[in-house]
Amino acid sequence: MSNRKxxxxxxxxxxxxxxxxxxxxxxxxxVGLLIVAIxxxxxxxxxxxxxxxxxxxxxxxxxxxxxxxxxxIPLSFTGLAVTLAYRAGVFNIGAEGQLYIGALVATWVxxxxxxxxxxxxLLALIxxxxxxxxxxxxxxxxxxxxxxxxxxxxxxxxxxGINIMGFSVNSFLMExxxxxxxxxxxxxxxxxxxxxxxxxxxxxIGIVLVFxxxxxxxxxxxxxxxxxxxxxxxINIEASKYGGINVKKVIMIVMFVSGAIAxxxxxxxxxxxxxxxxxxxxxxxxxDGITVALLGGLNPLGVLVAAFFLGALRNGAYxxxxxxxxxxxxxxxxQAFAILSIISASALYKKFLAEN
Amino acid sequence: MLRSAKKLTIFLVIIMVIxxxxxxxxxxxxxxxxxxxxxxxxxxxxxxxxxxxxxPGSVNDGGWSASAYEGLVKIEKELxxxxxxxxxxxxxxxxxxxxxxxxxxxxxxxxxxxEFSDALKQVSQEYPNIKFVxxxxxxxxxxxxxxxxxxxxxxxxxxxxxxKSTHTNKIGIITATKDPTGQIEFDTLEAIAKQVNPxxxxxxxxTGSWEDIYKAKExxxxxxxxxxxxxxxxxxxxxxxxxxxxxxxxxFVIGWTGDYYKHAPDNVLTSAVQKVSLxxxxxxxxxxxxxxxxxxxQLGLKEGVQYIGxxxxxxxxxxxxxxxxxxxxxxEGKINIEEIYKVKK
Numbered sequence: 001m002s003n004r005k006x007x008x009x010x011x012x013x014x015x016x017x018x019x020x021x022x023x024x025x026x027x028x029x030x031v032g033l034l035i036v037a038i039x040x041x042x043x044x045x046x047x048x049x050x051x052x053x054x055x056x057x058x059x060x061x062x063x064x065x066x067x068x069x070x071x072x073i074p075l076s077f078t079g080l081a082v083t084l085a086y087r088a089g090v091f092n093i094g095a096e097g098q099l100y101i102g103a104l105v106a107t108w109v110x111x112x113x114x115x116x117x118x119x120x121x122l123l124a125l126i127x128x129x130x131x132x133x134x135x136x137x138x139x140x141x142x143x144x145x146x147x148x149x150x151x152x153x154x155x156x157x158x159x160x161g162i163n164i165m166g167f168s169v170n171s172f173l174m175e176x177x178x179x180x181x182x183x184x185x186x187x188x189x190x191x192x193x194x195x196x197x198x199x200x201x202x203x204x205i206g207i208v209l210v211f212x213x214x215x216x217x218x219x220x221x222x223x224x225x226x227x228x229x230x231x232x233x234x235i236n237i238e239a240s241k242y243g244g245i246n247v248k249k250v251i252m253i254v255m256f257v258s259g260a261i262a263x264x265x266x267x268x269x270x271x272x273x274x275x276x277x278x279x280x281x282x283x284x285x286x287x288d289g290i291t292v293a294l295l296g297g298l299n300p301l302g303v304l305v306a307a308f309f310l311g312a313l314r315n316g317a318y319x320x321x322x323x324x325x326x327x328x329x330x331x332x333x334x335q336a337f338a339i340l341s342i343i344s345a346s347a348l349y350k351k352f353l354a355e356n
Numbered sequence: 357m358l359r360s361a362k363k364l365t366i367f368l369v370i371i372m373v374i375x376x377x378x379x380x381x382x383x384x385x386x387x388x389x390x391x392x393x394x395x396x397x398x399x400x401x402x403x404x405x406x407x408x409x410x411x412p413g414s415v416n417d418g419g420w421s422a423s424a425y426e427g428l429v430k431i432e433k434e435l436x437x438x439x440x441x442x443x444x445x446x447x448x449x450x451x452x453x454x455x456x457x458x459x460x461x462x463x464x465x466x467x468x469x470x471e472f473s474d475a476l477k478q479v480s481q482e483y484p485n486i487k488f489v490x491x492x493x494x495x496x497x498x499x500x501x502x503x504x505x506x507x508x509x510x511x512x513x514x515x516x517x518x519x520k521s522t523h524t525n526k527i528g529i530i531t532a533t534k535d536p537t538g539q540i541e542f543d544t545l546e547a548i549a550k551q552v553n554p555x556x557x558x559x560x561x562x563t564g565s566w567e568d569i570y571k572a573k574e575x576x577x578x579x580x581x582x583x584x585x586x587x588x589x590x591x592x593x594x595x596x597x598x599x600x601x602x603x604x605x606x607x608f609v610i611g612w613t614g615d616y617y618k619h620a621p622d623n624v625l626t627s628a629v630q631k632v633s634l635x636x637x638x639x640x641x642x643x644x645x646x647x648x649x650x651x652x653x654q655l656g657l658k659e660g661v662q663y664i665g666x667x668x669x670x671x672x673x674x675x676x677x678x679x680x681x682x683x684x685x686x687x688e689g690k691i692n693i694e695e696i697y698k699v700k701k
Contacts, residue, residue, distance in 0.1 A: 057456065067452045170533075177536075180470040200451070200482050274448060278471060281447045318449070318456045321442060322408075328442070 003151065007089060007234065012346045015297025016222075024342055025295040025306035029313070032338035039333070040326055050324045057319025058312035064319075066201040070273055071311035073206045074099070074282065077265035078289025079296060079303040080213055081258045086298050087221060088254040089234030090143065094136060094154030095262035096286025097161025102132035102263020103270045104165045107183050107277040108173060110190035110270075120190035121271050125264070132263020133256040135161060140255030144248040150255075158286065166279045173277065182278035192272035204272030206264070210304070213261060217300040230254060262286065291335055295342065310335065405437045407640060408457040409466040410445045419592075420632065424468045424491070427636035435641060450475035458483040464640060466491065476500055487648050491636060496650050503639040506656030507537050508544045508693035509686055510628035513664050513679060514610050515545035518586040519552035520675055521608055521625055528579030528587040529560040530572055530598055538590065544697045545588065559584065566592040573597030580605045586625070588612070599624065608670075617666035627665035634661040658687045 015021035037047035059065045078095040085092035092098075106128035113120045139153035166181070175184040192204040221227035232240045233250050241247055265285055270277055292310055296302030313335075317328045409428050413421035421443065432439040440462070442453050450472055457465050458479065466489045467476045473493045480488040480500040493502040518527045527549055529542055546558040559582065561575040572594030576587055580601065589598035590612035599616060602609040602623045609620070611627035638659045655661045664683065667676055685691045 063455070071448075180473075182471075200455075200478065269448060274474075276474065278447065280471075283446050314449075315452065318442065318453045322440060322453075322456050322460055328444070 003089070003091060003149065006091070006151075010086070010294070010298075012343060012350075013294045013298055015299050015302060018218075018299070018301050021297035021299035021302025022305050024297050025302060025309060025338070027345070028295055028338035028342045029309050029334065031341040032334040032336070035337045035341075036330060036334045039330070043326065045324045045326055050320050050326055053320040053323040054313070054316035056316070058316030060319075063198050063201050064315065066196070066198055066203050068308070068312045068315040069203055069207060070201070071314050072308045073204075073210055073272075074265035074269055074285045075288055075292050075311050076210045076214065076304055076307035077206075077268070078262050078286050079292030079307050080210075080217060080300060081262035081265075082289045082293035083296070083298050083300060083303055084217060084254060084261065085258040086293065087234055088230045088250055089237065090140065090251055090255060090258075091151045092136060092154055092255065092258045092262070093151055093290065094139065094157045094161075094259070094286070095265070095289045096284070097154075097158035098132045098135050098259045098262040099264075099266030099282070099286055100161040100165040101135045101266075102128040103266030103277060103281065104168055104173075105131040105263075106267035107186065107270050108168070110186045111173075111184060113190070114187075116189060118189070118193055120187070121192050124190060124271055125192075125267055128263050128267035129260040132266075133260035136259020136262070137252060137256045140252045144251050165277070169277055169279055175276075180278070183276050186271065186275045190271065191275065192268060194272075202272070204268065206268035206272050209264065209268070214300040214304050221300070262289065265289075291339065294339055295335075405435075405464065405644060406462040407431055407437045407439045407464045407466070408462045409439075409441045409468055409636075410450065410453055410457075410472060411441060411443045412445060412469050412471060414443050415441070421468065423632040424466075424636055427633035430633065430637045431640050434637075435644060437640070437644075447471060451479055454479040454488075455482070458486050463487060464489060464643065466636065466640075467493070468636075469493075487643065489639065489643075491632070494652060496652060498650050499648075500650055501643075501648065502652045503635055504537075504652060504654050505630050505635060505662050506654035507540045508697055509656045510612075510630070510662055510664075511541035511544035512548050512686065512691070512693055512696070513682060514588055514626075514628050515548035516552060516682060517625055517664075517671075517675065517679060518545070518588060518608075518610060519549035519556050520678075521671075522553070522556065522586045524583045524585045525553065525555045525557060526582065526584040526586075527556060527558045528576070528582075528584035529558065529590075530563065530575050530579065530587060530594070531560065531590045532563050532566045532592070532594065534562055540697045541590075544693060547696050563591060563594055566594065569594055569597035569600075571597070573601045576601035576609075577605070580607055586610065588628075590628075608668075611665070615665035617668060621669050624668045625671055626667045628662070629665040630662045634659075657683055 015024055033051065040047040040050050057064055058068050078099065081095050082092055106124040109127045110120050110124040113123055135157065139150045139157060142148040142153055143150045169183055170181045173183045175182055192206060194202045194204055196203040221231065229245045229250055232245060233247055237247055269282055274281060292303055292306045296306035313331045317331045320326055321328050409424060411421040411424055415422055415425040425441065428439050428441055431437050445453055454465055454475055464487045468491045470493050472490055473495045476488050476490045476493065477495050477497065477500065480497050484499055486499065488500045490502045492504060495502055531538055542560060549556045549558060559579065561579060563571045563575050565571055572591045576598040579587055586608045587598055587602060588610045589595045591598065592613065595611050595616060599609050599619050603620050608625045609623055610625050613630050615627045615629050616624050617627065635655055638655055638661055639653060657663060664679060686693065
């Protein structure tokens with residue numbers, strides 16, 4: 001268990017107070033956007049026009065806002081999953097694989113089960129979370145029992161998850177009479193309940209789930225003994241052991257739950273938005289979860305804010321690219337500068353505190 | 357003090373390097389993306405059509421998406437349309453990007469690949485006045501069409517060439533997966549080969565991968581071991597492995613999709629060339645000139661989007677002339693390919 005250096009480095013991102021964790025991602029992204037404005041200017045495009053398009057594309061109309069929220073849901077799930085694991089001193093880099101497996105199991109159940117009134121979708125979500133949790137439990141078990149670093153195993157498990165899903169849609173889950181590697185459409189009874197509807201854009205119940213999980217996590221971390229145990233494991237394993245905490249159990253449970261939350265990103269997307277599974281159905285959301293978690297101060301409520309802004313950036317980027325020709329990949333540069341600025345700002349702040 | 361100054365310099369240098377890298381990366385990309393001017397002069401009376409395409413990969417992937425971009429450039433240059441594209445479109449972004457193009461007043465919106473089927477169907481219903489096109493899809497609607505390569509034609513021609521060229525009467529086919537359109541090609545191929553030479557036997561190997569060069573080579577060596585002396589390979593990157601095996605064992609090979617003559621002029625008989633860029637170009641040209649119908653368009657030899665490529669050194673002029681004549685007959689409708697693969701079924 002030798003991730004101490006990494007943990008002590010990442011501590012710079014940790015924000016325990018809600019206000020701090022909400023303000024940091026906003027300031028970080030503003031700095032990122034300001035720096036990128038220079039790049040856009042050098043491209044010969046007026047950054048103000050570009051950002052107007054960006055903001056309009058993200059929240060300009062109700063439909064655009066809904067699409068942003070549909071991106072916010074999976075980003076917050078993976079962000080929350082990474083945050084939870086980090087708070088117990090383990091790194092879950094495997095959210096990508098977990099969400100692929102979650103989506104696979106959810107789709108399979110949704111297609112096979114034939115029950116009335118939202119029961120199939122509930123069953124599909126639950127089975128997706130259980131298998132996704134189990135998928136994250138494997139690295140946790142290997143860590144506590146065999147001492148294998150979970151950073152390595154979770155990264156490698158991503159490929160296992162992605163390829164199992166790819167194999168499935170190419171074989172037993174493939175739509176009959178189709179040449180394309182994709183699952184059949186999921187029946188209407190297995191769709192997630194829709195809470196708001198606009199022409200073509202349906203906001204599903206996943207958004208409620210996001211808020212419930214985030215507030216629950218926040219409450220558990222700072223108001224319960226469990227939360228105290230989890231956080232103390234990350235701060236000092238030896239002291240936690242001495243204090244009577246079953247460290248192995250904490251790590252295994254936390255990783256299971258973390259995997260379960262990550263899998264929701266995939267299963268809600270399939271059951272609520274795409275309604276069928278195919279290869280590469282959402283690329284990179286597992287890894288984006290890490291960015292979201294760091295921007296959000298590794299705080300569940302900060303994660304919500306960070307996920308919303310990153311979702312908005314992503315959604316607005318299309319409109320910006322179409323209108324001004326600025327490539328969509330520019331928003332990843334914004335993200336990177338946001339994180340860099342948070343690192344430097346936090347470091348300066350700490351230095352300032354130390355000097356005074 | 358000295359140490360911190362050193363650290364600061366290193367830090368600054370790293371930042372500068374990152375910034376220059378980012379700048380150079382974005383600048384070459386956006387050069388391509390902003391090259392969407394009004395294109396050729398089509399006269400002031402005509403309306404300038406706006407065509408947008410959504411690509412699953414990057415425009416410089418050297419394959420599927422790159423060839424679509426090539427087609428788009430041709431559309432802009434030769435048809436005088438205003439064009440735009442979005443690359444690396446992820447599955448869960450398709451619908452939103454199509455809507456953005458629709459809102460910005462594009463006339464034709466193209467989804468490049470079967471994975472766009474659902475999004476095309478959904479968004480085409482939301483914008484009934486805009487034309488939507490899928491490449492390699494099967495979806496249709498009042499304002500939604502699909503463009504495909506006409507299947508059977510290349511199977512017919514390659515089957516004829518293979519049957520005329522084999523000495524051992526054994527033809528091998530190597531492809532990645534068993535899919536219906538590929539199956540039609542090979543059914544036609546087998547039927548024609550047997551028509552030309554009743555003693556011919558055709559065997560198919562599936563490698564399961566479009567990228568695995570070694571697997572394709574293994575499959576080719578196994579086929580050659582069984583006595584095949586003409587191998588047809590439709591395996592994308594795997595084609596190179598098959599050609600390598602053919603070179604080593606001294607047998608003939610017919611490539612698919614690209615033109616493989618240069619890879620082994622003595623072993624490659626010819627190639628069944630399919631040009632995605634031309635498929636898109638000819639498709640859009642057809643919409644502008646002949647009007648749009650919500651159906652599956654199949655383009656082939658007639659439109660010149662697929663053809664028999666360069667011949668190898670060993671192919672006799674006599675055979676080339678025969679193939680030329682058959683091609684002409686197919687184009688003129690004297691040969692009905694559909695009948696052949698339907699009988700086989």
